[in-house]
Each structure stands twice: as structure tokens, then as C-alpha cells.
Amino acid sequence: MSQLEKLMRPHMAKIATYHGADPSAELAREAGIKPEDVIRLNANENPYGADDKVSEALTKLDLHLYPDTQQRNLRAGLSEYTGQPVERIIAGAGGDEIIDLLMRLFVERGQKVIDCEPTFGMYGFSARLADAEITSVPRNETWDIDTSAMLEAIDDQTRIVFLASPNNPTGNLLTEPDARALLETGIVVCVDETYYEFAQTSLSHLLEEYENLVILRSFSKWAGIAGLRVGYAIGSEILIGHLMDIKQPYNINIAGEAAVLAALKHRDKLLKRAASLVEQRIRIEELIDGLDGISYYPSKGNFLLCRFERRTAEEAYVRLAKHGIFVRRFPQSVLDHSLRISAGTSEQTDRLIDVLRSVV
Numbered sequence: 001m002s003q004l005e006k007l008m009r010p011h012m013a014k015i016a017t018y019h020g021a022d023p024s025a026e027l028a029r030e031a032g033i034k035p036e037d038v039i040r041l042n043a044n045e046n047p048y049g050a051d052d053k054v055s056e057a058l059t060k061l062d063l064h065l066y067p068d069t070q071q072r073n074l075r076a077g078l079s080e081y082t083g084q085p086v087e088r089i090i091a092g093a094g095g096d097e098i099i100d101l102l103m104r105l106f107v108e109r110g111q112k113v114i115d116c117e118p119t120f121g122m123y124g125f126s127a128r129l130a131d132a133e134i135t136s137v138p139r140n141e142t143w144d145i146d147t148s149a150m151l152e153a154i155d156d157q158t159r160i161v162f163l164a165s166p167n168n169p170t171g172n173l174l175t176e177p178d179a180r181a182l183l184e185t186g187i188v189v190c191v192d193e194t195y196y197e198f199a200q201t202s203l204s205h206l207l208e209e210y211e212n213l214v215i216l217r218s219f220s221k222w223a224g225i226a227g228l229r230v231g232y233a234i235g236s237e238i239l240i241g242h243l244m245d246i247k248q249p250y251n252i253n254i255a256g257e258a259a260v261l262a263a264l265k266h267r268d269k270l271l272k273r274a275a276s277l278v279e280q281r282i283r284i285e286e287l288i289d290g291l292d293g294i295s296y297y298p299s300k301g302n303f304l305l306c307r308f309e310r311r312t313a314e315e316a317y318v319r320l321a322k323h324g325i326f327v328r329r330f331p332q333s334v335l336d337h338s339l340r341i342s343a344g345t346s347e348q349t350d351r352l353i354d355v356l357r358s359v360v
């Protein structure tokens with residue numbers, strides 16, 4: 001350990017980098033192919049890109065001005081979209097920032113955070129940054145959460161449980177009885193609905209009953225602006241008020257704000273695109289039904305967790321990558337034979353199916 005590292009907060013010095021999706025040029029270099037041949041089905045991004053109206057809104061910004069610390073226009077737009085009062089909404093630099101803010105607000109060093117593996121990696125990452133203890137309760141064979149094991153794991157040091165619905169990467173939903181059972185414990189329950197616009201189902205009606213519920217959403221996937229980093233949370237007035245107090249004052253930049261307002265204005269078109277990605281996911285499912293050696297887990301998101309019967313995930317990944325198709329692999333042993341494939345355009349699905357035939 002270097003002298004400088006000895007000065008660091010010990011838990012911070014030990015944090016391992018979070019590896020997100022690499023840029024296409026890097027993927028191409030690794031696979032020995034041309035960057036223009038890369039098909040990105042690895043980050044649940046929107047293959048249609050941002051809408052023209054959204055891009056147009058970004059050409060008329062007063063870049064020399066600071067954004068509004070109170071996010072007034074943005075929260076008003078989100079309030080109209082969600083039907084929730086402004087006081088119950090906060091925007092973050094992606095859902096990722098909201099996860100981090102929840103840790104800052106609720107979790108002290110050594111306290112406990114619970115998630116359900118396999119799931120989105122940022123819950124564990126942010127918990128480690130907070131020097132919290134992360135308990136990952138395994139999901140069952142249909143990827144449903146094990147509520148009784150979770151209730152057992154919750155103790156007086158437990159502060160937050162994170163539950164994605166649809167869950168990434170498994171694609172299944174959190175049921176209302178399971179959510180209620182956890183909410184009844186009184187700890188903070190973050191229901192992460194990043195893929196809401198694809199699943200078209202929400203537990204937000206429970207906000208009326210539980211002040212310890214936080215619903216997380218994002219503009220990265222359905223609205224196609226992952227690069228601008230905007231997500232939001234809906235929760236009780238008291239919880240959101242405190243999150244507003246502790247956030248970085250200018251956490252949403254003016255490009256993000258303008259893009260979200262334009263996306264909301266043109267939401268019909270964007271929601272149709274989201275629906276077409278669901279259609280592509282269903283096409284992938286139907287095509288996989290006709291192939292031997294590969295199966296999938298039912299999904300409500302814009303992605304599908306596929307299981308290779310005769311190949312390891314790593315073998316399948318490498319073969320797909322050679323053909324320019326990049327998907328997501330996972331370190332957990334329970335996913336040794338599984339890869340997550342994002343729904344793409346119809347041409348990308350055609351190509352995917354051709355390649356899958358030879359890979360399985």
C-alpha cells in the first residue's frame with residue numbers, strides 16, 4: 001500500500017471499479033472487428049437514439065447559466081407525467097445518483113443494506129461506498145424474491161432494501177404482497193422501476209399508504225437519453241424533502257433538464273418506440289423457442305436473460321462478439337450459462353437470430 005493510500009479512508013481505498021458498458025470502439029478493438037460492425041445489445045440502451053425533437057431542444061440552451069437548484073420546471077414536468085405532487089419528486093443524475101443519495105441519507109457506516117441477487121450492481125456498489133454491510137438474499141429458481149429469508153435478514157441495523165421491478169437482469173416483476181410484506185417492516189424500500197415504460201406496471205399506488213416507499217425511475221432507457229443522465233424518485237414529502245436538501249445543488253445540468261422536458265412533450269412517440277422494443281423482445285423469445293440449446297426467462301423489460309444449455313456464458317459471449325454482437329455477461333456463478341440480451345431494432349434482431357443459430 002502506498003503512503004497516499006494509507007491516508008485514504010480504508011473502505012474507499014478497497015473499492016473496485018464498477019464496469020459499465022464499454023464504448024463501441026473499445027468493444028470492436030477487443031473483438032478484432034470494425035467499430036461500425038458493433039451491435040450494442042449489452043446495456044439496455046435505446047437503439048433508436050434520442051428523438052429529433054429532444055436533440056433540437058439541446059441546440060437552444062443558455063449554457064452560461066447555472067441550472068435551477070430546485071429543479072422547478074423539471075419537477076413540474078415530472079409531476080404532470082406521473083400524476084404525483086411536485087413535493088414528492090426529485091430528479092437525479094440518473095437513477096444511480098438517487099441510489100447514492102438514499103445511502104447518504106439513511107445508511108451509516110456498518111449498517112445494513114439488502115438486495116436480492118442476481119440484481120443491478122449499483123445497489124451493492126453504493127452500499128460499499130457508504131461502508132455499509134450489504135446482504136444479498138438469493139432469488140429462487142424463478143427469480144422471485146425470498147420474502148421470508150429477507151424478513152429474517154432484516155434487523156435493527158437494516159436501513160434500505162433495494163428491489164428492481166422488472167429486475168435487471170432477470171426481467172421479472174416484484175409482486176405487491178412481497179412489497180407490502182417488506183414495507184410493513186418500516187425500513188426504506190426502494191422499488192426500482194427503471195424499466196417501467198416497458199413493463200407498464202407500477203407499485204406507485206402504494207405511495208399513498210407507505211412513507212417508507214421510494215419509487216425509482218429513469219429516462220435512460222425508454223426516452224433514449226442515457227448519455228444525459230437523468231432519473232428521478234417519487235416518495236413521501238418528508239423523504240424527498242431531505243433528499244432535496246442533501247443533493248449537489250446543480251445535480252441536473254441544463255441539457256438534461258431540456259431533454260427531459262422535450263421527451264415528456266413528445267412522449268407518445270417515445271412510448272411507441274418503447275412498445276416496439278417490447279415487440280422485438282417478444283420476437284427474440286419466439287425465435288429462441290424454435291432453437292435447441294438455448295432458453296430464456298420470461299421478462300417484462302427491454303431485455304431477455306438467456307440460458308445456454310451446451311455452452312458457458314463466456315463461450316457464447318466470445319462467439320457472439322466475433323460476429324459483432326455484444327451482450328452482457330455476469331460474474332455470479334448462478335449466471336454461468338446466462339447472458340442478458342437487450343432488445344434492439346428489427347434488423348438487429350434478424351442479425352442476432354442468425355448468429356445465435358450458429359452459436360448455440
Ligand SMILES: Cc1ncc(COP(=O)(O)O)c(C=O)c1O
Nearest residue numbers: 094095096120168194218220231
Ligand atoms: C435496475 C436499474 N436501476 C437503475 C439503473 C440506472 O439507470 P440510470 O442511472 O441510467 O438512470 C439501471 C441501469 O441499467 C438499472 O438497470
